[in-house]
Amino acid sequence: MVNQPTSMVCPSCGAPLPAYSNGTQVVCQYCNTVLELPQDDTQIAVVIDRGTFNAPRPPANKLLARIIVVFMILSVASVGVLLFVLAPPGQIKAAKGPKIYSIIDAQLLPSESAAASNKIVGVSYNSDESYRLSLLDFSQNLPLSWQSDKLDAPGYQVQFKVLKDNIFVVADTSLSAYRLSDGQKIWQTSISDQLPGNCPLCLILSDDKVFVLTQLGSLHVFDATSGKQIWTTNFDEIDDAIYLLNGNPLIVYSKNGVVALTQFDAQTGDVLLEASPTCPNQVFPDDVQGFNLHDTMLTDLEMKNFFILYGFWKPGCLEKWHGFDMKQQWQTLLPEDLVRHEPDILQAGAQLFFSNGAGDQIWQVSEGDGEAQLLLQSENYNLRPLILQNETLLVEAMRKKGTARYELWAIVLPTGKQIWQVIPKAKTPITNNFSSSVSAEGIYLVHALENNFILVQAFDDPARISFQQVDLQTGVISQDRELILPEQSIFSLSLIDWQEKTVWLNIDGVIAIDSDTATITHKY
Numbered sequence: 001m002v003n004q005p006t007s008m009v010c011p012s013c014g015a016p017l018p019a020y021s022n023g024t025q026v027v028c029q030y031c032n033t034v035l036e037l038p039q040d041d042t043q044i045a046v047v048i049d050r051g052t053f054n055a056p057r058p059p060a061n062k063l064l065a066r067i068i069v070v071f072m073i074l075s076v077a078s079v080g081v082l083l084f085v086l087a088p089p090g091q092i093k094a095a096k097g098p099k100i101y102s103i104i105d106a107q108l109l110p111s112e113s114a115a116a117s118n119k120i121v122g123v124s125y126n127s128d129e130s131y132r133l134s135l136l137d138f139s140q141n142l143p144l145s146w147q148s149d150k151l152d153a154p155g156y157q158v159q160f161k162v163l164k165d166n167i168f169v170v171a172d173t174s175l176s177a178y179r180l181s182d183g184q185k186i187w188q189t190s191i192s193d194q195l196p197g198n199c200p201l202c203l204i205l206s207d208d209k210v211f212v213l214t215q216l217g218s219l220h221v222f223d224a225t226s227g228k229q230i231w232t233t234n235f236d237e238i239d240d241a242i243y244l245l246n247g248n249p250l251i252v253y254s255k256n257g258v259v260a261l262t263q264f265d266a267q268t269g270d271v272l273l274e275a276s277p278t279c280p281n282q283v284f285p286d287d288v289q290g291f292n293l294h295d296t297m298l299t300d301l302e303m304k305n306f307f308i309l310y311g312f313w314k315p316g317c318l319e320k321w322h323g324f325d326m327k328q329q330w331q332t333l334l335p336e337d338l339v340r341h342e343p344d345i346l347q348a349g350a351q352l353f354f355s356n357g358a359g360d361q362i363w364q365v366s367e368g369d370g371e372a373q374l375l376l377q378s379e380n381y382n383l384r385p386l387i388l389q390n391e392t393l394l395v396e397a398m399r400k401k402g403t404a405r406y407e408l409w410a411i412v413l414p415t416g417k418q419i420w421q422v423i424p425k426a427k428t429p430i431t432n433n434f435s436s437s438v439s440a441e442g443i444y445l446v447h448a449l450e451n452n453f454i455l456v457q458a459f460d461d462p463a464r465i466s467f468q469q470v471d472l473q474t475g476v477i478s479q480d481r482e483l484i485l486p487e488q489s490i491f492s493l494s495l496i497d498w499q500e501k502t503v504w505l506n507i508d509g510v511i512a513i514d515s516d517t518a519t520i521t522h523k524y
Contacts, residue, residue: 211242483518
């Protein structure tokens with residue numbers, strides 16, 4: 001039988017090989033691979049010659065096709081570059097690192113100039129299942145400025161605060177400092193334990209120090225520049241909070257069964273001042289009431305003095321103390337029902353307004369001398385102070401009798417007279433919405449402006465947000481705008497912050513809305 005010529009391709013480079021018949025070798029003319037041809041039906045043996053490799057030239061029709069493909073790729077790339085140049089800020093996402101799925105605890109950075117700040121920092125959850133610090137700068141075409149390295153804990157165990165040019169982060173049992181400009185880690189150190197859950201006052205910053213209170217009861221103080229621990233001390237029973245007064249930390253803890261308010265020297269850790277407040281007890285006169293670990297305490301707006309509210313038996317006590325000498329300035333007696341449970345407090349100028357979250361009274365107290373008066377009482381409502389402007393107090397009133405609903409009242413000082421009311425269509429204030437989900441019944445929030453306020457209401461089915469500007473003196477709605485959002489399986493909303501009339505929200509991503517026009521100005 002006559003052997004038919006056999007054709008094949010080079011197993012090394014894929015180039016076609018010449019037909020052979022009864023030969024012993026074939027050499028690839030492109031890559032110099034030598035193929036030993038079998039004398040029977042056994043497999044071809046391949047010997048690679050390490051000479052110069054010359055890529056095979058494709059046939060003419062394939063060459064033309066490749067030229068066309070290259071031309072199309074270059075054309076698409078050119079269009080992409082043009083879109084990048086022409087796109088307005090916030091419409092193109094940066095593709096640095098893993099894709100961001102969500103941002104937790106997003107915070108609007110303070111403005112560095114007269115212009116409004118457009119920078120958001122938060123903890124992102126990413127496509128590689130990591131948690132990272134992420135900075136969004138909406139003044140740039142690509143908002144994602146940077147992502148940090150992976151954090152050492154899931155998002156719920158991360159707390160961070162910004163001071164000047166740095167971000168200080170507690171993740172699990174580590175404390176780190178990152179540069180705000182590029183997200184690079186400056187230093188990292190260890191702390192004794194995790195922070196207590198939901199404790200915003202357990203990480204506190206001063207101009208040059210970082211104060212951390214762990215759930216083990218340890219107070220750590222670090223140098224903000226170097227990360228070096230300056231001093232630490234431990235407590236057996238402690239309130240989960242650090243109060244900073246005149247640059248020094250104040251801690252509430254139990255000492256030999258007595259609760260003490262103790263101020264430490266920030267530099268040395270030495271005890272500077274200590275006090276154990278007491279309140280009269282009209283039920284058991286021989287047994288005065290003491291301040292307990294979890295009673296209410298707050299500093300004034302200048303962080304120089306503090307107020308405490310405590311008592312279980314009749315009466316309750318409200319007191320003002322000077323931070324620099326830990327001496328009581330005044331004591332005011334209040335109804336015990338007002339102080340037994342954590343009250344709602346509004347600090348406004350030189351006035352304090354108190355209400356029990358489930359109570360029907362609002363009390364007004366002067367910060368200067370402690371003079372107190374019952375400003376408002378309504379038996380069928382739970383009352384909460386919201387905003388004070390030009391001697392007019394905006395009050396949130398939840399009706400308990402009949403159909404439950406929320407109302408907004410304007411109360412004139414000092415008479416306590418109600419001059420108007422507005423009934424939001426939304427059923428629940430955002431402060432009482434324990435999840436971020438929005439239902440068809442809606443949630444609302446208010447934001448104070450100079451002479452009026454903005455009522456924001458969000459509803460699902462369809463997803464939408466409305467903005468009403470209300471005059472605080474008259475209750476007249478001067479502006480009403482609505483933004484319809486794209487349909488989504490779950491409409492979730494949480495407030496990040498306000499910038500004058502622009503609200504920053506977390507709605508499956510960061511979004512900024514101009515309340516005057518109900519238009520989206522930034523989105524990521």
